[in-house]
Amino acid sequence: MHKSLTRQIKTLLAGICLSALGSTALQAGEGLESAEAAQYLSELKRLYLSSDDRQALLAHGNSLLHSYALLAGYQPGRADAVDLRYQLSSPQAGELRVREERRARDGSLQVSNKVLPVFGVDPFIRYECPQQGQQCVILDPRDGSPLLSIVRDHQGAAELAKALSYLLRNLQK
Structure with missing residues (x-):
């Protein structure tokens, strides 16, 4: 019973750690996506002489x-x-x-x-x-x-x- 409970706790902790890493990676990816989007939009606004x-x-x-x-x-x-x-x-x-x-x-x-x-x-x-x-x-x-x-x-x-x-x-x- 003690081993089963320990295994469940380890599994739960591993899941939390992976979730946290995935969330951090997602946030970093969003930052890159935002930078890419900002650059793309900036180039288009310059190309088409628009501020919108x-x-x-x-x-x-x-x-x-x-x-x-x-x-x-x-x-x-x-x-x-x-x-x-x-x-x-x-x-x-x-x-x-x-x-x-x-x-x-x-x-x-x-x-x-x-x-x-x-x-x-x-x-x-x-x-x-x-x-x-x-x-x-x-x-x-x-x-x-x-x-x-x-x-x-x-x-x-x-x-x-x-x-x-x-x-x-x-x-x-």
Whole structure:
């Protein structure tokens, strides 16, 4: 009985020590993340001549969407190729609006808006760039469905996902 009790106490103490170490490591990681975020936001504000984090993030996201737009010219051999252009905005607190324009080869234009409520959403944005095809897909953090498509460029998709992740965190404040 004494050995069993001693073993339980040792296990409990080991768990407390590991928990304390994990908490310290987490706090140190948060400090690094905060420093990285501050540097990233500072660079964006300088680049876009803005004093506001959110405006700099929106400008950067829109710039990336413009640069990596999936245009019909990038889709050879597809009869249904369209120009896809997106624009980000945040008209109300706690939401991100994604405006999509689809221009067909015949010149017809379809415009749609997706509203992404940001509260309670994991701000980590994922993307996929399949080997086959000409596009990368940025995934909706709510359910993993496609949120928007850009030309197939891993670096561009990674930078856009990073900017959107920081933007969602900012909108969640």
